[in-house]
Amino acid sequence: MSQTVIEPVSEPVNNGSGVSHEPLLQIRDLEVGFQTQHGVVPAVRGVSLTLYAGQTLAIVGESGSGKTTTAQAIIKLLAGTGKITAGQILFEGRDLAGLSEKQMQDVRGRLIGYVPQDPMSNLNPVWNIGFQVEEAIKANNVAQGKAARQRTIQVLQEAGLSDAEDRLKQFPHQFSGGMRQRVLIGIGLSARPKLLIADEPTSALDVTVQRQILDHLGTLTRDYGTSVLFITHDLGLAAERAEQLVVMYKGKVVESGPSQEILANPQHPYTQRLVAAAPSLASRRIQSAKNDDAVGAEIFSGGSLDTTLVARAAEREQAAEAKDLIKVQNISKLYRIRTKGLKYNELLAVNDVSFAIKKGTTTALVGESGSGKSTVAKLLLQLESITSGTIEFDGQDVAGLKGAALLKFRRRVQPVFQDPYGSLDPQYNVGNTIAEPLLAHKIGTSAERQARVRELLDQVSLPWATRYRYPSELSGGQRQRIAVARALALKPDVLVLDEAVSALDVLVQGQILNLLTELQTELGLTYLFITHDLAVVRLVADNVCVMQRGRIVESASTDEVFDSPREAYTQELLAAIPGANFEFGR
Amino acid sequence: MIWYTGKRLLQMIPVFFGATLLIYFMVFSLPGDPIAALYGDRPPAPGVVEQIRAQYNLDKPFIVQYLIYIGNFFQGDLGTTYSGRPVSDVMAKAFPITARLALLALAIEAFFGILVGLVAGLRKGKLFDTSALVVSLLLISVPTFVIGFVLQYVFAVQLGWARTTVSSEAPLSELLLPALVLASVSFAYIVRLTRASVSDNLNADFVRTATAKGLSRRRVVGVHVLRNSLVPVVTFLGVDLGSLMVGAIVTEGIFNINGVGGTVYKAIKLGEGPTVVSFIAVMVVIFVLANLLVDLLYAALDPRIRYAK
Numbered sequence: 001m002s003q004t005v006i007e008p009v010s011e012p013v014n015n016g017s018g019v020s021h022e023p024l025l026q027i028r029d030l031e032v033g034f035q036t037q038h039g040v041v042p043a044v045r046g047v048s049l050t051l052y053a054g055q056t057l058a059i060v061g062e063s064g065s066g067k068t069t070t071a072q073a074i075i076k077l078l079a080g081t082g083k084i085t086a087g088q089i090l091f092e093g094r095d096l097a098g099l100s101e102k103q104m105q106d107v108r109g110r111l112i113g114y115v116p117q118d119p120m121s122n123l124n125p126v127w128n129i130g131f132q133v134e135e136a137i138k139a140n141n142v143a144q145g146k147a148a149r150q151r152t153i154q155v156l157q158e159a160g161l162s163d164a165e166d167r168l169k170q171f172p173h174q175f176s177g178g179m180r181q182r183v184l185i186g187i188g189l190s191a192r193p194k195l196l197i198a199d200e201p202t203s204a205l206d207v208t209v210q211r212q213i214l215d216h217l218g219t220l221t222r223d224y225g226t227s228v229l230f231i232t233h234d235l236g237l238a239a240e241r242a243e244q245l246v247v248m249y250k251g252k253v254v255e256s257g258p259s260q261e262i263l264a265n266p267q268h269p270y271t272q273r274l275v276a277a278a279p280s281l282a283s284r285r286i287q288s289a290k291n292d293d294a295v296g297a298e299i300f301s302g303g304s305l306d307t308t309l310v311a312r313a314a315e316r317e318q319a320a321e322a323k324d325l326i327k328v329q330n331i332s333k334l335y336r337i338r339t340k341g342l343k344y345n346e347l348l349a350v351n352d353v354s355f356a357i358k359k360g361t362t363t364a365l366v367g368e369s370g371s372g373k374s375t376v377a378k379l380l381l382q383l384e385s386i387t388s389g390t391i392e393f394d395g396q397d398v399a400g401l402k403g404a405a406l407l408k409f410r411r412r413v414q415p416v417f418q419d420p421y422g423s424l425d426p427q428y429n430v431g432n433t434i435a436e437p438l439l440a441h442k443i444g445t446s447a448e449r450q451a452r453v454r455e456l457l458d459q460v461s462l463p464w465a466t467r468y469r470y471p472s473e474l475s476g477g478q479r480q481r482i483a484v485a486r487a488l489a490l491k492p493d494v495l496v497l498d499e500a501v502s503a504l505d506v507l508v509q510g511q512i513l514n515l516l517t518e519l520q521t522e523l524g525l526t527y528l529f530i531t532h533d534l535a536v537v538r539l540v541a542d543n544v545c546v547m548q549r550g551r552i553v554e555s556a557s558t559d560e561v562f563d564s565p566r567e568a569y570t571q572e573l574l575a576a577i578p579g580a581n582f583e584f585g586r
Numbered sequence: 587m588i589w590y591t592g593k594r595l596l597q598m599i600p601v602f603f604g605a606t607l608l609i610y611f612m613v614f615s616l617p618g619d620p621i622a623a624l625y626g627d628r629p630p631a632p633g634v635v636e637q638i639r640a641q642y643n644l645d646k647p648f649i650v651q652y653l654i655y656i657g658n659f660f661q662g663d664l665g666t667t668y669s670g671r672p673v674s675d676v677m678a679k680a681f682p683i684t685a686r687l688a689l690l691a692l693a694i695e696a697f698f699g700i701l702v703g704l705v706a707g708l709r710k711g712k713l714f715d716t717s718a719l720v721v722s723l724l725l726i727s728v729p730t731f732v733i734g735f736v737l738q739y740v741f742a743v744q745l746g747w748a749r750t751t752v753s754s755e756a757p758l759s760e761l762l763l764p765a766l767v768l769a770s771v772s773f774a775y776i777v778r779l780t781r782a783s784v785s786d787n788l789n790a791d792f793v794r795t796a797t798a799k800g801l802s803r804r805r806v807v808g809v810h811v812l813r814n815s816l817v818p819v820v821t822f823l824g825v826d827l828g829s830l831m832v833g834a835i836v837t838e839g840i841f842n843i844n845g846v847g848g849t850v851y852k853a854i855k856l857g858e859g860p861t862v863v864s865f866i867a868v869m870v871v872i873f874v875l876a877n878l879l880v881d882l883l884y885a886a887l888d889p890r891i892r893y894a895k
Binding site: 075077079080101105106107108109110113114116117118121122123124125126127128135136139140171173184187191 | 789790791792793794795796797798799800801802803805809810813814887888889890
């Protein structure tokens with residue numbers, strides 16, 4: 001690679017044949033620090049990377065690795081007290097680090113587009129969609145007046161909103177997450193920038209939506225010859241979408257190079273761990289190990305968690321009794337949604353769903369958001385009443401349980417929810433949080449409860465000292481451990497895990513999955529595992545029910561679903577797992 | 587929206603009756619005889635007291651008095667004070683003055699409060715921000731009558747820029763100083779509210795995205811920060827309009843303004859049931875309307891809020 005400073009490229013890069021030989025973006029020894037009361041805390045420590053015009057480069061790492069900070073440093077939108085303390089960010093040969101705020105205004109949007117992470121919080125809720133797109137177009141002088149409006153519609157249509165013209169006046173809350181992300185992509189590309197920074201653009205979305213959007217983004221950027229800097233925590237996704245990978249760990253680049261090479265032959269121990277933990281890759285790996293025994297399994301023998309998980313699954317299979325602990329028969333749930341005045345729309349959220357779970361096994365309920373899987377969980381937990389059908393638990397109909405009987409049922413069936421931030425009371429310390437169910441069910445004396453808290457913290461591998469800490473002082477993974485500990489406090493038979501690992505990083509996700517299966521073997525727990533992520537399912541579930549629009553479209557053992565999916569929808573879901581198309585093991 | 591407004595207006599009916607009944611009852615149970623108080627030391631002629639009692643229905647049971655009062659109220663007759671003036675006259679004099687004072691105060695606190703709060707929020711931790719916080723804390727912790735007397739002394743007595751007391755017509759120019767005093771505490775709250783709201787919104791994801799679009803700082807603040815920050819401020823202003831309309835007793839006392847606060851205070855001291863209840867009834871209606879206005883403004887500022895039902 002050439003280290004000389006190149007003249008700014010005046011004409012846009014030709015598309016078609018693609019890659020130019022001059023770097024579009026070159027970061028040299030970048031250091032970013034955050035000012036705190038105890039001095040400057042470095043977040044990015046000497047990062048260098050080079051991105052050529054027309055190329056896609058992915059920065060991969062867990063949260064806190066400095067990947068987002070690096071991306072934000074490029075357009076100088078560091079959060080809070082963040083500052084570039086050293087290094088250069090050469091964009092077409094010009095050092096962005098030295099530009100004034102006024103000069104940066106000209107770079108942002110027009111030369112470098114930005115697609116942020118969370119579609120829910122990145123559009124201003126009080127302005128309509130058309131306004132927010134048009135404002136970007138006007139600010140970058142792409143078009144003014146009537147032409148700007150035309151251009152807005154065009155941009156949104158290109159981003160995949162076919163009915164853009166009718167929806168300009170609508171507000172962000174009237175759009176789904178996927179639609180909002182399309183709007184944000186439209187905004188990012190509206191001025192045809194040379195570089196697009198996409199910071200986890202699809203992490204908050206379903207796999208199938210994610211696939212559509214990334215495919216679309218790929219097409220758009222290829223057509224315009226836009227370079228893409230792609231930030232993600234998902235190694236499988238990165239490998240599939242980018243030619244070049246940069247792996248970051250604790251603010252440093254630990255490995256970089258062509259995606260295929262890094263994935264097939266990771267050099268750095270951290271990259272090896274990342275490759276081993278990525279569920280998307282792991283499920284592929286199991287497949288390839290099965291088809292082609294020797295090769296696949298051996299490459300990742302070091303610290304690979306999936307072999308342990310698979311072994312545990314086999315153990316469970318043998319141990320499983322013939323008895324069904326939970327038997328759900330033909331349940332339906334009808335919601336009446338009030339529209340205008342006194343009229344109702346009826347929504348059949350769950351439509352004639354039946355399944356059974358044997359004691360000590362894990363059944364996964366898989367589907368996109370809106371498929372009714374979480375409603376099934378609520379019905380099973382008796383948090384909502386069923387419209388028709390029966391739910392049997394341990395031979396007893398639970399549909400009409402009231403008072404003490406319901407309380408007793410709740411003791412045996414406990415939930416763990418998706419969001420470890422939202423499901424823990426920020427004013428309650430960890431000890432009180434875990435002891436709360438015991439208190440609610442009036443179990444034990446204060447000392448006995450303390451002892452149980454200690455035991456539970458031990459089971460979820462957290463130190464005893466954690467009990468005095470508050471949720472805000474814990475990481476996402478630690479919080480989810482607390483949520484699991486709380487769910488286990490009453491010694492339940494069943495845990496309903498509603499997207500319990502979806503919000504976590506791959507490595508943390510791996511730890512929690514490991515913990516869950518370990519506890520399952522140890523305590524003989526039964527899991528209903530609700531997720532949109534088929535990759536995770538492969539690692540933990542014995543049986544899979546695939547849901548679509550309120551119905552179970554396919555129900556079989558995990559191996560059957562993965563090896564020979566019958567339904568087109570299941571095949572689609574499987575194909576959408578990032579990294580699924582990646583030729584693995586070779 | 588129309589449905590919602592209609593529903594809210596209908597809700598005013600029970601609120602109106604509940605409030606008037608409650609106030610009527612409270613005035614009724616005040617200790618002391620208002621008629622005896624009219625005469626002071628000189629005993630009235632025999633039979634006169636009974637006659638006055640009958641005239642004002644004071645000889646009837648409480649609930650009958652209330653029903654007669656309400657009946658008259660809806661015929662536009664608000665009764666007379668014990669000194670013989672129609673209550674409607676007293677109201678017609680007091681309410682315009684108080685309304686002028688309150689609206690002026692509201693305008694002052696809204697304009698300067700939002701302005702200072704916005705600048706403080708944008709320059710968090712800088713000198714301006716710190717001074718704004720100190721000043722607002724001072725205004726909140728020092729009682730209104732102290733602020734009132736100090737401003738009165740400095741501007742009216744020492745500098746002679748304003749009159750110490752307000753004439754009975756109470757033109758806007760004379761009300762400026764009292765309005766400033768009346769606005770001071772709310773101004774401090776608005777500064778703090780706006781500041782907190784602005785500095786929250788500055789860190790919002792959508793503001794970063796707006797900057798990443800290439801918008802100028804001025805536009806980001808004006809379009810994306812300010813409107814979002816005004817939602818809580820508007821709520822406060824609406825509630826405050828209600829309390830400014832009814833609760834200016836101290837300020838009115840300092841500047842000798844014959845507004846609503848002073849009139850009601852006097853009427854309570856004299857035990858004049860009809861006067862007190864009539865004023866309170868109008869205040870209740872104003873308060874409820876102000877709150878309705880806030881809720882409608884709320885929906886205008888934040889499209890996520892829609893009153894469908």
